[in-house]
Amino acid sequence: MSLQLQAGSVTFENVTKNYGAVTAIDNVSFSIEPGHLVTLLGPSGCGKTTTLRMIAGLEHASSGRILIGGKDVTSLPATDRDVSMVFQSYALFPHMTVGENVAYGLNVGGLKASEATERAEEGLALVGLAGYASRLPSELSGGQQQRVAVARALVLEPEVLLLDEPLSNLDAKLRRKVREEIRDLQQNLGLTAVYVTHDQEEALAVSDRIIVMNRSVIAQEGTPRELYEAPASAFIADFIGDANLVTGEVTQSNQKTAKVRIESVEYELPNRGLGNGSTQIAIRPDSILLEPASANQAGIKGSVTHSTYLGNQIHYSVDSPLGELFVVDYRIENAIKAGSDISITFATKGMSLIAS
The missing domain is CATH 2.40.50.100 (RNA polymerase II/Efflux pump adaptor protein, barrel-sandwich hybrid domain)
Known part of the structure; x- marks a missing residue:
């Protein structure tokens, strides 16, 4: 058995998200091509995490359309969207082994236990943790736990992989190592990935494109080099890499x-x-x-x-x-x-x- 990963596109068409009188996302439009890693970057409260949660189906748009792989998913629940999410907290079950954690979504989805175990082992091998299936999460380092969380998302064979501040719990040196691993994995597998962070250096290091958000709208989007060398505003110049x-x-x-x-x-x-x-x-x-x-x-x-x-x-x-x-x-x-x-x-x- 081998994982069947089919990269999908993501499109927002004039999407707005309101919480009562508060507008979290204001008429936002963008498109993410299959096989690309795009980072949503911005200060706290800018709308980046809400945008990610709307892709996942954990929040629903007040207006506009969301498409994944060309399919309109605007009104679909999270369970009917072909996406997987890696959370900031890893969200591993401490009483389950690493292998059981990775296979959990497959078992819940009704896959045979033997097939779920086989696919979990393959997922662990992809992230460099072959042979770790019998260990408990508490026996792993923070970086290894993050890789388990990525493996758990990958074995579901999503069209789009979502990563919500995946490195924020790691120290600076380990963050650099794990972000390189995530980027290499994404490129080698041809995954479509949407990555949320407030760390400018992290965004520059891992992204094909960056969407910078501020005050519920897109302030600028482009390649890391375009944003760094040709900022469109004083906000972008100061936020991406410091500027006088x-x-x-x-x-x-x-x-x-x-x-x-x-x-x-x-x-x-x-x-x-x-x-x-x-x-x-x-x-x-x-x-x-x-x-x-x-x-x-x-x-x-x-x-x-x-x-x-x-x-x-x-x-x-x-x-x-x-x-x-x-x-x-x-x-x-x-x-x-x-x-x-x-x-x-x-x-x-x-x-x-x-x-x-």
């Missing part, structure tokens, strides 16, 4: 590029549909270049107010005419002491005009 938002002036522009003056220094950047005049620029912390001040240097004058050593990088807080800047510098051998006067320039990679 400064004011500059577009002095000359065409359809492709814009000349932007920041204090006394001018840069050429990709245009975002802006005309001449005042604008906001998002500058990544590692795109700010600091040098000890000297009389002949070009650049913006400033001073270091705080310097924090973090092993492979130094974080600086810098007072400047542009306001306080957060700087990440990997040149740890040339650390600048707090209180030092400095000259500030920018690497154009990591700078982007904010279109709205």
Whole structure:
């Protein structure tokens, strides 16, 4: 026997979810292609978990349509949707063995015990836990328990795998390892997966596409690189990977590029549909270049107010005419002491005009 995994698409068409007078999801539309991992990302209360629960059928839309694999499932209960969910808490039964936990949904669904056991063992092998079926969840590490939860979801052969903050209970080092395992598994099996997290780094690491939500609507969607390098708003620039938002002036522009003056220094950047005049620029912390001040240097004058050593990088807080800047510098051998006067320039990679 081998698992038969058929990836399905997910489509939201003008979906709204109301709880009384409160709108949790407001006229949201998106499409997820089969075999892709798409992350719903955003701050607490933005609507991402409600969106995931509506895909699962645990919440129902107040209006609009939800389709899975091209089939309208808007009014179907969770039991009639071809999806499986991996919960933040793992939700493993402590009194059952690992194998019994993985086979639980199959047994409830009426599969023969011998077939359920065989499929459970195959699911455990997929997540690297072959031979663990007889153990109890308490005998496993947190990362292993999470893999059991993934195996339990996979053996149901869903069209769509849903993951709700699956790594939040793990420490930082283990999170990196398990997220790589989940991503490798998704790609190797060609799964459609919808992943919810509030962790920007996690979303950048695992996703084919990211849907960033804020205040019940989609703020921007795109590939990790598109969101990081071309944020559509100040919110996206600041939420995805940190950004310093400064004011500059577009002095000359065409359809492709814009000349932007920041204090006394001018840069050429990709245009975002802006005309001449005042604008906001998002500058990544590692795109700010600091040098000890000297009389002949070009650049913006400033001073270091705080310097924090973090092993492979130094974080600086810098007072400047542009306001306080957060700087990440990997040149740890040339650390600048707090209180030092400095000259500030920018690497154009990591700078982007904010279109709205």
